[in-house]
Amino acid sequence: MKYPIEMACIIDDDDMYVNLITKILDMKNLVKNLLIFKNGKEALDYFVGALKKLEERKIPQVILLDLNMPVMNGWQFLSSLSEYDFPELKDSTLYIVSSSINPVDMERSKTIGLVTDFLIKPVTMDQLSEIFMDKSA
Template identity: 55%
Template sequence: MGDKIGIACIIDDDSVYVNLVKRIIEAKHLCKNLLVFENGKEALSYFEAILSNMDEENLPEIIFLDLNMPVMDGWQFLEQFCGIKNKFGKVITLYIVSSSINPVDINKAKGIKGVKDYLIKPITIEDLEGIFNASA
């Protein structure tokens, strides 16, 4: 296999989870580059800068978004991101990855256009491989 996806993005404040996913992605060569943001505000600033600079080659193909984060949570990020994502010429597949098993959260997330799926932590190697292979 190996690096079929150019750039993936993790938006999550849980450093243990982020390091685990990074190690899996690197070990399995699932993508060439990985962007990591600790909250939605950092990520949104990055995407807005890309939009203003027309620098779409640095856009990820896949985003893994946590819901519960400080500064700007996943819901707030989604609301803002959905307003700008159609301005990009690239398709970005967004997955919610959360520890919440609340059906209200799951249904709300799946009801948002642009959210591909809702995954419950901990995410498995098989989950990641399936996502990256389907997106490649």
């Protein structure tokens, strides 16, 4: 089966949200491999490891990042990730997916080069399809 996206990742501590998004991605056959991280620290460790071993670890093409998580939140993850020279991320799209409707969060996201867009939860099936199909084009 041909998938529009080879690899994506979800960085979110909300199990219900992660399960819902996973089911939608599976049902629509939008991604072949899906990485799931419970907080920014787990994700950062993966990305830093990938930077050191690119032949062994793939960089996700689509990244869905929550802001409010334990250990390391989404803002801390973005700040830490930007400290590394990571040219492979230029081929990735990163979406902040948050329940926050705070205009300050939305404006702040626009100032971070890694962030493609800010989506408010719950994300719809159509939004996910658009994200994944656009990335494959």
